[in-house]
Amino acid sequence: MIATYNKNVGDVLMLIVANNEGADVNYERKADVARVFREDTGQTVAWNIFNVKEEWPDLAQGQNALTKAQVAELNLRLSKAGFEEQLVYDGQPKFVVAEILTMEDHADSDHLHVCQVDVGLEEPVQIVCGAPNAFVGMKTVAALPGAMMPSGSLIWPGALRGVPSFGMLCSARELDLPNAPQVRGIIDLQTDVTAGAAFDPETMWQA
Known part of the structure; x- marks a missing residue:
């Protein structure tokens, strides 16, 4: 999972979980969570988490290494928004x-x-x-x-x-x-x- 924060497009943490391989994508948004998915297969390729900077003020522009606790917090956000999928923590350095x-x-x-x-x-x-x-x-x-x-x-x-x-x-x-x-x-x-x-x-x- 690639976690990247881009303050230039608003207070959004993007979590890239798969390669869309050039396929067209669409999204569905519930509350402050948007799931980005491939139109051809329905596979989730990314999550957009909105309004995170107040809770996590140390987020830096660009790629961020998330802790296990932060991934658990994000999974709570997904669940509360009504999504069943969960993120998998990956502590392997890239x-x-x-x-x-x-x-x-x-x-x-x-x-x-x-x-x-x-x-x-x-x-x-x-x-x-x-x-x-x-x-x-x-x-x-x-x-x-x-x-x-x-x-x-x-x-x-x-x-x-x-x-x-x-x-x-x-x-x-x-x-x-x-x-x-x-x-x-x-x-x-x-x-x-x-x-x-x-x-x-x-x-x-x-x-």
């Missing part, structure tokens, strides 16, 4: 230290690589990457499904030229880090960090 375990050339590309990456989960995840500086053993930063990039784009499971990819290996420029090199290439973390740890730019990033 920007994490990643270690490239294996890397093979993409069969249908002259620059893409298919990487098996340790992101701290039980099993490695597969991420397709086109960075020219990637190498086996490299520790970098992965944006996992459910991440919102500084540009506003969302990370979902997908495929690049037919090969499944479950995240994105990031450059400093893509993460809008200070003094980011304006060249192609993912972040090469030169510090002793553990795969799966939440990425902290203040302690882990150095231009």
Whole structure:
């Protein structure tokens, strides 16, 4: 679940729970809750929660990490508004230290690589990457499904030229880090960090 607060469109907390995959969407609103759903399948893809800033004054513009208690409060709002669906708490960090375990050339590309990456989960995840500086053993930063990039784009499971990819290996420029090199290439973390740890730019990033 991606929680994003946008004060520019009013006091609205948007909770994105699924990829609409380009399908047309519609919405139904009850009290201060609106359910956004796909017109073709009826699947819920997002919730808009109105008038939240007074209760949660610490909400920041952009993506917010919600606590388990906050998700429980939001579920009460949904229930009181008359919706039966419930939100699922996800405490997994979305920007994490990643270690490239294996890397093979993409069969249908002259620059893409298919990487098996340790992101701290039980099993490695597969991420397709086109960075020219990637190498086996490299520790970098992965944006996992459910991440919102500084540009506003969302990370979902997908495929690049037919090969499944479950995240994105990031450059400093893509993460809008200070003094980011304006060249192609993912972040090469030169510090002793553990795969799966939440990425902290203040302690882990150095231009």
